[in-house]
Amino acid sequence: MYLKRLDLYGFKSFASRTTFDFGQGITAIVGPNGSGKSNIADALRWVLGGQSNKLIRAKKMEDVIFTGSSKRSRSDKAEVTLTLDNSDGWLPIDSEEVSIRRRGSRSGDSDYYLNGKKAKLRDIHVLLATASVSQSSYAIIGQGLVESVLSLRPEERREMIEEAA
Amino acid sequence: MYLKRLDLYGFKSFASRTTFDFGQGITAIVGPNGSGKSNIADALRWVLGGQSNKLIRAKKMEDVIFTGSSKRSRSDKAEVTLTLDNSDGWLPIDSEEVSIRRRGSRSGDSDYYLNGKKAKLRDIHVLLATASVSQSSYAIIGQGLVESVLSLRPEERREMIEEAA
Amino acid sequence: MQRKLETTFKEVAKGFESYFKMFFGGGHARLRLTDPKHPMDSGVDIEARPPGKRTKSLSQLSGGEKALTSVSLLFALLQANPSPFCVLDEVDAMLDEANVDRFASAIHDISQRTQFIVITHNRRTIEVSDSIYGISMAPDAASRVLSMRLADVPVEAVKKPGSQN
Amino acid sequence: MQRKLETTFKEVAKGFESYFKMFFGGGHARLRLTDPKHPMDSGVDIEARPPGKRTKSLSQLSGGEKALTSVSLLFALLQANPSPFCVLDEVDAMLDEANVDRFASAIHDISQRTQFIVITHNRRTIEVSDSIYGISMAPDAASRVLSMRLADVPVEAVKKPGSQN
Numbered sequence: 001m002y003l004k005r006l007d008l009y010g011f012k013s014f015a016s017r018t019t020f021d022f023g024q025g026i027t028a029i030v031g032p033n034g035s036g037k038s039n040i041a042d043a044l045r046w047v048l049g050g051q052s053n054k055l056i057r058a059k060k061m062e063d064v065i066f067t068g069s070s071k072r073s074r075s076d077k078a079e080v081t082l083t084l085d086n087s088d089g090w091l092p093i094d095s096e097e098v099s100i101r102r103r104g105s106r107s108g109d110s111d112y113y114l115n116g117k118k119a120k121l122r123d124i125h126v127l128l129a130t131a132s133v134s135q136s137s138y139a140i141i142g143q144g145l146v147e148s149v150l151s152l153r154p155e156e157r158r159e160m161i162e163e164a165a
Numbered sequence: 166m167y168l169k170r171l172d173l174y175g176f177k178s179f180a181s182r183t184t185f186d187f188g189q190g191i192t193a194i195v196g197p198n199g200s201g202k203s204n205i206a207d208a209l210r211w212v213l214g215g216q217s218n219k220l221i222r223a224k225k226m227e228d229v230i231f232t233g234s235s236k237r238s239r240s241d242k243a244e245v246t247l248t249l250d251n252s253d254g255w256l257p258i259d260s261e262e263v264s265i266r267r268r269g270s271r272s273g274d275s276d277y278y279l280n281g282k283k284a285k286l287r288d289i290h291v292l293l294a295t296a297s298v299s300q301s302s303y304a305i306i307g308q309g310l311v312e313s314v315l316s317l318r319p320e321e322r323r324e325m326i327e328e329a330a
Numbered sequence: 331m332q333r334k335l336e337t338t339f340k341e342v343a344k345g346f347e348s349y350f351k352m353f354f355g356g357g358h359a360r361l362r363l364t365d366p367k368h369p370m371d372s373g374v375d376i377e378a379r380p381p382g383k384r385t386k387s388l389s390q391l392s393g394g395e396k397a398l399t400s401v402s403l404l405f406a407l408l409q410a411n412p413s414p415f416c417v418l419d420e421v422d423a424m425l426d427e428a429n430v431d432r433f434a435s436a437i438h439d440i441s442q443r444t445q446f447i448v449i450t451h452n453r454r455t456i457e458v459s460d461s462i463y464g465i466s467m468a469p470d471a472a473s474r475v476l477s478m479r480l481a482d483v484p485v486e487a488v489k490k491p492g493s494q495n
Numbered sequence: 496m497q498r499k500l501e502t503t504f505k506e507v508a509k510g511f512e513s514y515f516k517m518f519f520g521g522g523h524a525r526l527r528l529t530d531p532k533h534p535m536d537s538g539v540d541i542e543a544r545p546p547g548k549r550t551k552s553l554s555q556l557s558g559g560e561k562a563l564t565s566v567s568l569l570f571a572l573l574q575a576n577p578s579p580f581c582v583l584d585e586v587d588a589m590l591d592e593a594n595v596d597r598f599a600s601a602i603h604d605i606s607q608r609t610q611f612i613v614i615t616h617n618r619r620t621i622e623v624s625d626s627i628y629g630i631s632m633a634p635d636a637a638s639r640v641l642s643m644r645l646a647d648v649p650v651e652a653v654k655k656p657g658s659q660n
């Protein structure tokens with residue numbers, strides 16, 4: 001299983017619908033300060049059902065919806081869709097591709113969709129846990145946080161290894 | 166007033182007596198990871214009477230004394246001497262040069278010397294405070310800490326400006 | 331379950347030591363269970379010493395050394411139980427040129443089994459990637475994306491060496 | 496005393512706005528007293544928005560943007576009450592090439608009145624310095640020092656650009 005595509009629409013600085021096609025190897029994301037690189041990592045964490053606002057530098061839902069500018073009106077909602085290649089059957093879903101979508105509105109509500117059908121956050125979490133894809137502290141390392149694994153409590157580090165077990 | 170010279174002897178990775186001559190402009194310190202660059206910044210903080218072990222990545226006095234290696238025996242004490250040019254009379258001491266020395270032993274004691282004469286830590290602090298040279302949060306910015314001024318409490322930020330007043 | 335954790339722990343510990351020694355050209359690196367008799371309740375401690383050094387705690391390590399130690403554990407986890415993907419946001423920011431090179435080679439190897447998305451300003455890391463997305467901020471405050479080749483990567487997006495005058 | 500603090504505050508606030516606009520090419524930057532009627536007990540809040548953006552809080556800024564916002568306040572403090580010296584340990588690590596250039600020009604100007612010691616891996620920062628010390632780690636785990644010229648700075652010590660193939 002691997003990440004096939006990531007669509008951002010109204011998520012943080014990605015006002016326009018933007019699609020990233022990821023290959024199976026290494027994809028590098030480059031650009032000047034403040035261009036939106038870390039926002040892409042935030043989007044990935046967010047669509048996977050991330051609940052820690054701190055990790056995506058948000059205080060409330062509003063912070064992840066495009067705020068607009070003098071030249072462009074703000075978005076009403078943020079939408080991120082992750083398409084996973086499932087041709088190896090890694091995910092217990094009977095389809096070659098699996099899409100997970102999260103939509104957030106200014107009121108603070110989040111809706112989730114699995115292959116286009118409305119789903120609960122819990123369903124997403126269970127599915128990803130089954131697939132060893134999680135918010136695990138070693139799958140997504142945020143900016144400035146590379147040393148954080150060294151300052152975890154010893155028990156937290158054991159949990160990290162349990163996740164890998 | 167400006168920093169003229171910094172002598173390190175037995176301080177962290179500086180086992181050999183090492184002298185840095187600083188010009189009045191910009192001195193750049195370069196080198197590979199783990200070579201000792203940040204240790205120089207730690208030495209400066211330490212000789213100015215720094216009391217925060219955390220800021221110099223030490224838990225006890227022992228941590229700032231050269232630990233030795235298979236090829237070189239450890240040092241018994243750490244000694245740092247800072248020589249300041251005082252030809253503008255900035256410091257209320259009647260000499261063209263002022264030297265501040267700190268010596269730390271494995272027992273945990275620190276001795277201070279002002280122009281070679283034993284002094285109390287308090288004397289050093291008073292002298293530096295008079296000269297607007299302090300452990301102020303804006304005179305020495307440690308590695309990975311550039312953003313820290315943004316996460317200070319508003320009162321702490323006011324104190325920072327008071328220091329500059 | 332305990333059996334699985336113990337096996338995984340051994341494997342991660344072995345990988346941690348092996349990556350650390352690759353990055354540092356030797357040295358000492360161990361993961362230790364704080365309570366070997368009860369792994370399920372135990373914590374995990376990290377011992378790490380670059381070659382020829384006798385530092386006692388992780389806090390004494392340099393910025394780059396901490397990053398590499400952290401990355402060694404991360405890579406060991408990925409190897410023991412390949413997470414389908416891994417997102418790294420500027421984890422190579424503190425590394426000197428030689429270490430960026432080792433880091434890039436490591437992710438190149440691991441990318442056989444794990445898909446990487448790396449946000450970076452470092453040329454060597456970009457060189458080992460299979461595809462590159464360039465992000466820029468448009469005047470309307472919305473991010474724009476370009477799929478790029480290595481030759482297209484603009485000079486402003488990446489860091490310059492000191493000696494190429 | 497209150498008078499002095501108010502004057503200094505105004506000067507620092509003015510400098511903060513001016514440096515921010517220099518780094519970002521515009522935008523909005525203010526320091527605000529949380530209690531203007533009682534400055535001595537007040538806190539200081541920071542408002543900062545890069546040009547064309549409408550972000551509400553500092554946490555939404557990127558790594559490089561936060562570093563520049565922080566450095567703007569730091570430089571404003573140095574200008575309002577020149578600290579005799581300032582030590583910066585890799586504060587330019589998160590900056591892209593264009594911003595490193597602006598940063599280097601800024602310290603070059605301020606160095607007329609404040610002495611800088613900068614630890615850096617960035618070429619442009621090294622170029623504006625008046626003297627360079629190269630640090631290396633010897634096999635006996637003791638740091639060695641070399642006084643260097645720009646042309647001597649070894650390639651491994653500093654970062655390479657993406658497009659100079």
Ligand SMILES: Nc1ncnc2c1ncn2[C@@H]1O[C@H](COP(=O)(O)OP(=O)(O)OP(=O)(O)O)[C@@H](O)[C@H]1O
Pocket residue numbers: 011012013031032033034035036037038039040062063064065066067068143465471545548549550555556557558559560589
């Ligand atoms: N809800 C939002 N609407 C519009 N813009 C936003 C929103 N949230 C964040 N931003 C903008 O996104 C920018 C930060 O993007 P990001 O953190 O991805 O930058 P980056 O490319 O990682 O930069 P760096 O190299 O400095 O880390 C900020 O300038 C911020 O103003």
Ligand SMILES: Nc1ncnc2c1ncn2[C@@H]1O[C@H](COP(=O)(O)OP(=O)(O)OP(=O)(O)O)[C@@H](O)[C@H]1O
Pocket residue numbers: 176177178196197198199200201202203204205227228229230231232233308380383384385390391392393394395424630636
């Ligand atoms: N008391 C000590 N005795 C001997 N060596 C020490 C002592 N304390 C720290 N060190 C060594 O100093 C090294 C760290 O030096 P320092 O933090 O100055 O590196 P640096 O040049 O700033 O590297 P980086 O570019 O990665 O930040 C560590 O490898 C550590 O082992």
Ligand SMILES: [Mg+2]
Pocket residue numbers: 037038039143557558559
């Ligand atoms: Mg970023």
Ligand SMILES: [Mg+2]
Pocket residue numbers: 202203204308392393394
């Ligand atoms: Mg350092």
